[in-house]
Amino acid sequence: MLSILIPTYNYNVYPLAKELAKQALSAGINFELICIDDGSKSVLNKKNSKINNIENCVFKELENNIGRSSIRNLLAKESKYNDLLFVDAGNFPESENFINNYIKIKNYDVISGGMFPLKRSPKKPYKLRWLYTKLRERKNLCSSNFLIKKEVMLKFPFDHTIKEYGYEDVLFFNQLIENNISILKIKNPVIHNADDDAESFVEKTEMAITNLMVLLNHKKLKKTVSSLSIKFYFLKKAGLTKPVAYMFNFLKPLLRKNFNSTYPSIFLFDFYRLGYMCLINQKK
Template sequence: MLSILIPVYNYNIFSMVSQIHNQVSDCHITFEIRVYDDGSKQFSVKNNAISNLSNTTYKELPNNIGRSAIRNLLAAEAKYDLLLFIDAGTVPKSDNFIKDYLDHPEYSVVSGGMTYLSKPPKKPFTLRWAYTKKRESSIQKPSHTQPVICSSNFLIQKEIFKRNPFDESLKKYGCEDVLFFDGITKKGIPIKHINNPVIHDAQDDATTFIKKTETAIENLIELIDTKKLPRNRYKVSKLYYKLERIRLDTLISLLFKATRNILKMNFNSSYPSILCYDLYRLGYFCLIKNKK
């Protein structure tokens, strides 16, 4: 028995949910699909059509409660003992996406990974696509490297989730998935990685993606300051503290202020640089830390 849980915010989710519904129906199992809208202002009419699908619930929350809280709410209200989380803004790569997850009943947590559109979008949407391709795609990672862990799609036993919920102190975008999966790993619960990705649709333009990046950096700094994450959990934070020790963090902050708009011009181009994106993240980290 499977509960498929999909949080959504300002996104037309009907096509993806229909695809998921067709797949799980073909598996001939007891299931439900829950789609909870986190206080969106768009696509309400189109998404309401989801309720016409069998065993499917569409709920609109009156206010935005955040990425962590909505996942916890979905899990709390799920009927069944096996939870499959899927993010809006993605689509399963395989026609056997649901079946491939169900083939691993012996594991408490299973992660399918994420990949990118085969054809890059035009500017200013190229940066998000390039980042997914270079940094988030599980398909491109050789087997000897650390698997990519993200909350875009994963299967988990409800009892495990209840004991290890998402941290609701994080109201905004960023780091909530790393904190969640780190907590599970620290308790000795194995995470099975399988090649069953969703495709990220890359619909964030460069300006939106950079705003999300800045929010994620702010979350990361808060999590490190409150000792919920170690300083070396991310490369950007690990590098910052090395620069701080040799007193170069202030210089990087000043250079960032001088080049910030130039970097943003690159991000909005047809050929955005991931190296420039990394420099932006480091510069923003230094800027925020030097304001404290």
């Protein structure tokens, strides 16, 4: 018995819901699929409403946006089965056995299937997002694709105070690990559509780093939570955050130009993230 849960915002999620329902029906299991749009009021929801015509599937629209964490908590509360499969909009199962690969595994509280980029890189200005998923994001636990027991999710929900993009999944999985919840990583990925252009992705990244600083300052995350935070606190201890922030401000136009190019550099993007973290540290 499986609850398939899809949080979405301003995205045509009908093809994803159709594929997941098809696989669940083929697996011969009792299932439900719930998709909730987080108050986007998008015209795309006309397409998403077709989800209601698929067997055992429901699409709902929230009147107001409640945020990336709260929407996942709401989906968990509205589910009726004990196994919850979260798949984010903007992703698609790599395998036709995606559902089967999850349900055949027993005795784990959480199973993470991972996220891969498209096999072929998109053209500029979409390549930066694709490159980041390929070289950085795919290695981490992420909330785009994971199975969790409902009682675990309700006991250790996403932090509802995080409304914007970024690090809500890091905090969530860290909380599970700190409470000795068993997490199994398997190769059962979703493919990310890489639909963020460079400017949109940089804006999201800046938002995520702002979230990270808040979580670190409130001691909700440890200083060693990521390679980015480790580097930042090394610079801070050495008294180098101010010159790095100055260098970041000076180079920012050139960096943004590179990110929008045919050959964006992931190493320059790593510096951008670190430089931006140093910059907002100076402003606080």
